[in-house]
Amino acid sequence: MAHTVLHKAETRGHASHGWLDSYHSFSFSSYYNPERMNFGALRVLNDDTVDAGMGFGKHPHDNMEIISIPLEGDLEHKDSMNNVAVIKNGDIQAMSAGTGIYHSEYNKDREQRVKFLQIWVYPNKKNVEPRYDQITLNLDDRHNKLQQILSPNPDDEGVWIHQNAWFHLGKFDKGISTDYAIKGKGNGVYVFVLSGDVKVNDQLLNTRDGYGIWDTDKFTITAETDAEFLLMEVPMEF
């Protein structure tokens, strides 16, 4: 029988730093809730808004797979591997911090804010060589179907990370429904609604709600309104 966990949007942790407004689905930085530590290997899901002309200064990471999904505006990335890139809505960025990396992320625009999801997944291997990747996705490929944006396989669709994880984005018109078959044995899926209302099996979810489902082979997701959502399949044991 499937197990589930529901995280309503308004129960997330919240931090306002002036230039940064962040909602934390799981414990992060000064937000600590022992009941909200992770969903399997998914450890961080931050829903960040960065003011115009502001950003995260140079800071370190190690041993974490870090995925950024811009939702609005452009974010400039610079790192200690000499990568300089701008990620924008429709892109996805993946970084394996491994043995250690420094990076900064800035909203270079003087007028427009940036909204993006910052997602951290525990790696399946420690101390890997740091790496950075970003790709531009075709937005049409998620209209009324699931678009794979991340996998464990370098040759597969989307970016890849050091974990047995698959991410999909969907932008469904009202009434569209699809089944999702879990790919990895022992994996679960964390559903995060970006906009609109969806049902996962019989559970209604609203904008920015999170819902984890595991111990099942598949589930059905239905758009109750026009809706966008992110599915994050991760190992429950890692």
Added chain:
Amino acid sequence: MKKKILAIGRHPEILQTVVRLINNNPEWEGAGANTDDEAVLLFSAQSFKIVLLCGGIEPDSEKRLRATFNALNPDAIIVQHYGGGSGLLSAEIYQALAK
């Protein structure tokens, strides 16, 4: 009394950052070690409540360090630190202290 926390990691700048972040909390006192020898020396001289294993520690080193620390002070809590910065550090320490 401040809780003493030993962070061990191979990346000097990240280790320095982790120790600085630990010391930002008035209830915690952090010390850092880049090498196994330095870590064992510090652990032998002070009563650490928590050991944080940061990035770059080879599996053989980790095994030796865990065995040494367990022998010297079985009450010390050894945890893997992930992320290399402020994101998860506090939660990892709070979780360890709750054990």
